[in-house]
Amino acid sequence: MKYLSEYRDGDIARGLVQTIRSVTTRCWVLMEVCGGQTHTIVRYGIDELLVDSVELIHGPGCPVCVTPLAQIDRALALASRRNVIFTSFGDMLRVPGSKSDLQQVRAGGGDVRVVYSPLDALEIARSNPAREVVFFAVGFETTAPANAMAVWRAKELDVRNFSVLASHVTVLPAMAAIVESPQNRVQAFLAAGHVCTVMGWTEYEPLAEKYRVPIIVTGFEPVDLLEGILLAVRQLESGRHQVENQYRRSVKREGNLAAREMVSTVFKPVDRSWRGMGPIPASGLALREEFVAFDAELKFELQNIAVAESDRCRAGDVLRGHLKPFECPAFAGECTPESPLGAPMVSSEGACAAFYNYRRHRTADGLKR
């Protein structure tokens, strides 16, 4: 596949690994922000190939993982209602709520449908005027323009049976929270390439400056990640701390202005609590006044909801990079993808799931680590 397969080229990747090893004089600590990047790293064994040169800490960039438990429970409540068609991205289906998950609700007769695009959900609403259609609008800034467009279009067409259960989070405040924490060990960030495709990177410049951390806007294929790591360690070795763009084929400094405009037309920044990490100021997006008729939380009066998180789940520590998944006592024992304690074991972008799928033997056999 063009512009994809080339970035999986074994020769180039191996060359980059050698270069990284040859320029590092110590082991640096890097964080890749996005779950998709974590997935690639673990799947291709990049962290093991670079074990003496960099330590990769896996960041909280998994929107499925950080969706608050209360929001999952609201989703389950809505999906169980007889007149509701509940639409969602496939990822959310097995995320555990306090007592159940969307897949179980579907098995019990709830009309839960997986969609690829929010516009598909809107189409379902237009084709089923007698039913209420709710779309679970989860995601980072990458997905916000698409979700915003669906709401904007619904308003334009006056589609009254469509609403969204919004759970949008933004990445920069989380990165700031991580680097501001007294226990922070992260010395450089690999920023999420598709978030930056939308948002650009201007907002990272003050962060790089204030905390003296290199921030490399990085793609998702093995060659992208290796090049990003190389740019990061070169900066660290020479004492620089700038924002640099590895994902040049997709990201421009100002991002995608049309997409950003759509997002700010429909959404406004709000404080948001991240599952496992607690409240992070101005880290969420909520619907603006003019679009409030499309807010499922208000429409269905679901504001107050009591939740019960597992007390054995260490997702918060994993998301903040304080714990590697295999260091969690429940990993691959009590907590598995079939019976997860928390979201990172179930989301295909979750760090726990990545280690379970690709590295489980390391702990099971007591081999290295």
Added chain:
Amino acid sequence: MCLGIPGRIVEISNEGRFPMGVVDFGGVQRDVCLAFVGDDVGVGHYVIVHVGFAISVVDEQEANRTRELLTELVRPGVVGSAAEPGINRLARKPGLL
């Protein structure tokens, strides 16, 4: 975070409210909304698609430049011996692992 896949625009329609395209991803085709890249694209361009929307146009010049640079980097002789891991003498692991 997000599954953004590059694909080639094979058809564009400007008839609806927004420009829509048919994008080919290595033999798989899907309708894609081009509202966020509208004025910059034509048939044959590559775009990055996320949840049914094109979020950027692939900068083919940059992509080619990167590829040339990287291929140059791994020419035999440019980098040191491929055999040994951990060439750096002063490596120290930060505790865990």
Added chain:
Amino acid sequence: MSAALIRDWFLPHFANDALEQLGDAAVVDLQSGRVAISTDTFVVKPLEFPGGNIGSLAVHGTLNDLGMMGAKPRYISAGFVLEEGLSLEVLDRILHAMAAASREAGVPIVTGDTKVVERGKADGVFINTTGLGEVDAGFAPAPNLGRPDDAVIISGAIGRHGIAVIAARNELGFDVDIESDSVNLCPLVEMLRMEVGDSVHVLRDPTRGGLASSLNEIAAASRVGIELDEARIPIPEPVTATCEMLGFDPLYVANEGIMVALVDGTAATTAVAAMRAVSLGGQATVIGRATAEHSGLVTLKTRIGGSRIVAMLPGDQLPRIC
């Protein structure tokens, strides 16, 4: 109703002496020696897809299950549970495909059964096929006979059937140019038997759960480790592309027209050449080897030189965005 259905729709497709007698059972001849028997029930949605339908799948599937044990298939039975309201045109196409598959393989459908259930109680049609085959004492591959240093050989590219079926469901709005690979693999098995005989230790067609699941089962049964080389596994571009879009791993996607073989290391080259001589096996290639280490575990050397395990997959893969 049933008699007319059988007379007007089934019999015309499946003409053979045993079946036409319409006895309670078919009485057939088998050579003395060991007999292999395999049964499978097919529940596919949608019933028809590029490259086949539930009927051709049902015949090929049972022929292949017999072939994987080294047996030469001789007879098949077919049982049908039909949902009331099933289009007779669709049924006709299904039966036509079954008859064609049976004829092509030289394996007659000698007995069968049909039942009709109310609307909503079956997905159009469920089909069970049971096959009988003759086992040659000198050629009896089995899942537990794999040995360290066996070559792991695949007969063709992976992922086609699963993707063709997902695309045919058309629930996620994309078109993909791929056909199911459903086919009778017995000619390929026969070629292997002739050329390398009992150097073939294990044969398996990786259906539901894909290549990954089959290899895990073999590793466990044979108590060997298996190491794969990612760069050598053939995957058609549309399969890669669809898996990228939906977040699937091609290693877990169902196949209906390829087989994986564990062959003694010394016979690997001959085995691959034998398979490639048949058009079915044109893309046959060594993709890995069995090892005495990490018994029961399947590992993969990635394109870039790192490694990962290829675990058993819990549940079904789901399309994702993020």
